[in-house]
Structure formats: structure tokens, C-alpha cells
Amino acid sequence: MSDARNEKHVMEQPPASDAPKPTSDPGPTDTALATAGEPEPQEPGLPPVQPPSGRFIAQLFIIPGLIILVLVILFLVSTYFVRREHDPAQFLQKLDSDNADIRWRGASDLAQILKRPEPATLRWKADPKFALDLAERLDLAFQRLLKEEAAIGAQVAQTTDADRKTLLWRPLRTDRDHISFLIAALGEFHAPVGVPILCKILDYDKSPDIKGNTMQRRKALWALVNMGENLRGFASMKTEQQQALIAGLKEEADSAKEPRAGWARTALFYLDKAALPKGKANDIVKVDEHLVKAADAEDRFLRQLTAMAFNFWDGDKAEATLLKLVNDRGHGTLIRVEEND
Amino acid sequence: MAQDEDQGILLRGFLLLGGIAVLVLIVLGLLFWRNAPQPVAASEPPERHIPSYVFILPGGFPGNVSWYSVYQLGETLPSASGWEVRYNAATALARRGSDKVPWVILREMLDEKQQMRNYRARNADGNDVYDEAAARANMLSALKAIAAWHEKRKTEKKTDVPSDLRAIYPVVESLAASSYVEMKLQAEKTRATFFR
Numbered sequence: 001m002s003d004a005r006n007e008k009h010v011m012e013q014p015p016a017s018d019a020p021k022p023t024s025d026p027g028p029t030d031t032a033l034a035t036a037g038e039p040e041p042q043e044p045g046l047p048p049v050q051p052p053s054g055r056f057i058a059q060l061f062i063i064p065g066l067i068i069l070v071l072v073i074l075f076l077v078s079t080y081f082v083r084r085e086h087d088p089a090q091f092l093q094k095l096d097s098d099n100a101d102i103r104w105r106g107a108s109d110l111a112q113i114l115k116r117p118e119p120a121t122l123r124w125k126a127d128p129k130f131a132l133d134l135a136e137r138l139d140l141a142f143q144r145l146l147k148e149e150a151a152i153g154a155q156v157a158q159t160t161d162a163d164r165k166t167l168l169w170r171p172l173r174t175d176r177d178h179i180s181f182l183i184a185a186l187g188e189f190h191a192p193v194g195v196p197i198l199c200k201i202l203d204y205d206k207s208p209d210i211k212g213n214t215m216q217r218r219k220a221l222w223a224l225v226n227m228g229e230n231l232r233g234f235a236s237m238k239t240e241q242q243q244a245l246i247a248g249l250k251e252e253a254d255s256a257k258e259p260r261a262g263w264a265r266t267a268l269f270y271l272d273k274a275a276l277p278k279g280k281a282n283d284i285v286k287v288d289e290h291l292v293k294a295a296d297a298e299d300r301f302l303r304q305l306t307a308m309a310f311n312f313w314d315g316d317k318a319e320a321t322l323l324k325l326v327n328d329r330g331h332g333t334l335i336r337v338e339e340n341d
Numbered sequence: 342m343a344q345d346e347d348q349g350i351l352l353r354g355f356l357l358l359g360g361i362a363v364l365v366l367i368v369l370g371l372l373f374w375r376n377a378p379q380p381v382a383a384s385e386p387p388e389r390h391i392p393s394y395v396f397i398l399p400g401g402f403p404g405n406v407s408w409y410s411v412y413q414l415g416e417t418l419p420s421a422s423g424w425e426v427r428y429n430a431a432t433a434l435a436r437r438g439s440d441k442v443p444w445v446i447l448r449e450m451l452d453e454k455q456q457m458r459n460y461r462a463r464n465a466d467g468n469d470v471y472d473e474a475a476a477r478a479n480m481l482s483a484l485k486a487i488a489a490w491h492e493k494r495k496t497e498k499k500t501d502v503p504s505d506l507r508a509i510y511p512v513v514e515s516l517a518a519s520s521y522v523e524m525k526l527q528a529e530k531t532r533a534t535f536f537r
Contacts, residue, residue: 300426307429311436319439325430326443330423 088130114188128248131189138182153208187223193267199290228312288315298332435486438493444505450483491534
């Protein structure tokens with residue numbers, strides 16, 4: 001048994017003549033042997049150490065370096081495209097798309113950014129121009145909805161069938177959903193540029209679509225509550241971010257683009273009154289004045305939200321309105337959200 | 342001799358196996374042991390008591406009114422309609438540090454039984470169940486509002502305590518001994534803001 005093992009070991013040993021030989025730069029011993037003309041069998045063992053060639057160094061460093069460089073370039077390019085994808089302009093482009101899928105994809109992506117509390121999201125949430133662009137879109141969408149609502153309202157008035165009425169109002173759902181998104185999005189910004197348009201939606205109580213409009217008013221009021229909370233977040237922003245936000249609003253407030261400039265002035269009123277352009281403070285929309293009107297709403301939930309909103313929006317009429325709400329007896333209606341809504 | 346040794350090893354093996362089995366059973370028992378779910382707080386609908394409420398005793402007013410039944414009625418009914426609006430308005434006034442806070446409403450918000458009745462829903466079997474989380478959220482909101490009022494008044498250096506508010510202090514004290522941890526902690530925080 002042990003003989004067989006030895007035999008195997010011997011068999012696995014490479015023959016001395018198969019040992020690698022130096023191909024260049026033979027050592028002095030080899031030269032001496034060659035000149036002596038007395039060839040001796042080479043001893044088995046490790047090959048002699050040779051200095052690395054230039055090609056070898058290239059293989060070791062340059063090629064891996066190139067691979068890493070290509071990977072870095074790919075990363076930078078993909079980052080650039082992802083960043084570009086999340087540019088405010090790209091979001092606005094998607095929201096303006098005629099294709100509902102693209103529109104909702106853009107809305108979904110933007111919602112995921114705006115709802116995040118990380119400071120990195122201030123790139124969007126503290127961008128006054130972006131907020132004003134969204135406010136313009138909400139204003140346009142609301143005006144369009146009012147026209148469509150009036151047209152459908154005329155048809156609804158001619159029928160007494162409740163199911164038929166529901167069917168007639170159904171086409172407005174897409175527009176209402178789009179408006180709901182823009183309402184909620186504006187509430188997430190640190191610049192309260194959405195106050196005037198949100199108050200306009202909150203005030204509107206003459207709609208023939210009572211349920212749809214009541215839900216929309218509730219959402220506008222809820223967004224105002226969120227906006228009030230985010231307004232407090234302005235104080236915790238870095239000074240340079242605050243200054244950039246105020247500077248952006250001042251630029252817009254001084255421009256001749258109305259009503260956009262007026263919305264910027266309202267935002268300045270709540271963020272930094274000293275930054276308001278002189279002689280242009282007449283069109284400022286004050287939230288508490290609109291909350292006073294909402295406190296008289298027929299919808300009980302709207303009144304409940306109004307009371308809550310005074311936690312975030314102070315004003316001369318806040319205390320008196322709250323004292324009135326303290327004696328609320330639950331009059332009016334309470335429209336409930338159903339499964340199909 | 343060798344056979345005895347084998348039997349000893351076998352016995353020890355079985356004993357070890359038995360020990361491991363017992364340990365496994367204990368660990369599994371600990372892992373999968375669940376306390377029996379607490380029965381959902383339920384009560385009979387107040388409408389069932391109506392016949393006793395309308396029962397009129399012989400004699401003239403006020404002796405013919407079953408005052409105990411009236412009391413019972415008060416113990417089974419939720420707050421008057423619009424309580425959600427009133428509660429929000431009262432807490433908003435308290436957070437502002439107002440002089441005109443309706444402390445009676447805040448005291449009602451701290452009444453656990455009343456809040457349970459306000460969040461009563463009817464099951465398919467006709468019995469009522471309570472949304473305990475929503476009820477306690479109202480109580481916590483009231484506690485936070487009371488604490489905010491004290492802090493606001495302290496910054497304004499107005500440390501007078503209205504008599505209605507003084508009546509709330511013992512209620513907060515009792516809530517500080519609540520078995521519901523969140524309530525207990527908030528009640529303790531609120532108590533720490535009181536003007537003594």
C-alpha cells in the first residue's frame with residue numbers, strides 16, 4: 001500500500017527536463033555553465049524571478065483601469081439621465097401630456113418625491129417657480145372643470161333619475177382626479193403660492209355636482225392644513241435655502257405675469273412680509289378670511305376641518321370663528337365617502 | 342460487559358433526545374403562544390332601554406319622571422351631534438392659549454366612556470362595538486391641547502388657572518395611572534405643565 005503511494009507520488013512529479021526555463025536574461029550561473037561547455041541537469045524548483053515587462057504592467061493596471069473608467073462613465077451618464085428625468089420641467093411635461101398613462105406616471109413619481117421628508121427633496125419642495133407652475137396648472141384645470149360642470153349640470157337638471165344623474169357626472173371624474181392631485185401636491189411645498197387658488201376652490205359652493213364639489217372642497221382645505229404645517233417647516237430650512245426661496249418669490253412677485261405674481265406676493269406675505277414689493281400688497285389672499293366662510297359650510301366635515309385649520313393659520317378672525325364652532329350643533333349634511341368614490 | 346456499555350450509551354442517548362425534545366417543545370410553546378384576544382368591548386344598543394325611559398310613574402311632575410332612567414339614558418348616548426366640530430374648535434382654542442377655552446368640552450374629551458360611546462358602531466348581530474383607538478386619540482388630543490395651553494400661558498406669564506380647568510386636573514391625574522401606556526405618558530407630560 002505504502003509502495004503504491006510512493007509510486008504515485010513519483011509519477012506525479014514533473015520530469016526535470018519539463019521544468020520551466022528562463023527564456024531571456026539568463027543568470028550569471030547559466031552563462032558560466034554555457035561557456036564552460038559542461039551542461040549539467042537543472043535542479044527542479046521555482047523559476048527564477050524576472051522583472052515585469054511593460055505589457056505585463058499594462059495587463060495589470062491599464063486594462064482594469066479602463067474597465068473601471070467605463071463603469072464610472074456609465075454610472076455618471078445614468079445618474080445624469082435619472083436627474084434629468086426628475087427635473088421640474090420633465091414633471092411638468094409629463095403632467096401636460098395628453099396620454100393619461102404618462103400623466104399619471106408623472107403624477108405618481110412627483111407624489112413620491114413630495115411626500116418624502118428628507119432634506120434632499122427641498123430641491124423640489126422649496127422651488128417657488130415649480131410651485132407656481134403647478135398652481136397655474138391647477139387654476140387652468142379648475143376653470144376647465146367649471147365649464148364642463150356647467151354643461152353637464154344643464155343635462156342633469158333635465159332628468160330626475162338618480163342613476164342617470166350619476167352616469168352624467170362620471171366623465172368629470174378624470175378632471176376631478178387631476179385636480180385632486182394638483183391640490184394635494186401644492187400643499188406639500190414650503191412656498192404657500194397655492195393659497196389663492198386653494199381658497200378659490202374652498203369658497204366655491206355653487207356647484208350642481210354637490211358630492212363631487214364637496215369632496216373637492218374638503219381636499220382643498222386639507223391641502224391648506226398641510227401647507228400650514230409645511231410653512232412651519234420653512235423656519236427649519238438652512239439660511240441659504242430660505243434666501244434662495246425668498247429671492248425666487250421676489251423675482252416672481254415683481255414680474256408682470258398675473259395672476260402668478262399675485263400668488264408669489266401671497267406666499268411672501270406668509271414667509272417674509274419685509275420682502276413684499278412696496279405698493280403691491282392689495283391682492284394678498286388671507287387664509288383666515290376664507291376659513292371664516294368655510295366655518296358656515298353646510299358640510300359638517302368641512303366645518304370640522306376648518307376648526308383644525310386654525311391650528312395652522314392664525315388671523316384676526318380666528319378666535320371669533322373658533323368660538324362660533326365651539327357651539328356647533330351638527331347642522332347641515334355629512335356626505336360620506338363610499339366604496340365606489 | 343460490552344453489551345452493558347452499549348445499553349448505557351443507548352439510555353443516555355434516549356435521555357438526551359428526551360431532554361432536547363422537551364427544550365424544543367418549550368421554545369415552540371414560547372414562540373407560538375398567543376394570549377387569548379381581548380374581547381371587543383361591546384354593549385347592548387341604547388334603544389333597547391327606551392321602554393324603561395318612557396315609563397311614567399303615577400303622580401305629578403317632577404315626581405312622575407323616572408330620573409334614574411334619565412341618568413341611565415345619559416350614560417348610554419353619544420355626545421350631541423356636531424361633537425367632532427366642537428372638539429376640534431376647543432382644542433384649537435386651547436393650543437392658542439385663549440382666555441375663552443371651553444374647558445367643559447375638553448373635560449368631556451377626557452371621559453373615556455363618553456369617547457367610547459362616540460365611536461360606537463353596530464355589528465351585524467345587532468350588538469354595538471367601540472373603536473377604542475379613535476376614542477383614545479380624542480383623549481390624547483385633549484391632553485396635548487391642555488399641555489399646549491399651559492405652555493403658551495407660561496410664555497405669556499399668565500399663570501392664573503380658571504376654575505373649570507382646575508376641575509380637569511384630577512381627571513388628568515387619574516389618566517396618569519392609566520394602564521394604556523401612551524395615555525399614561527401623555528397624561529404625565531400634561532401634568533408636568535400644570536401651574537401649582
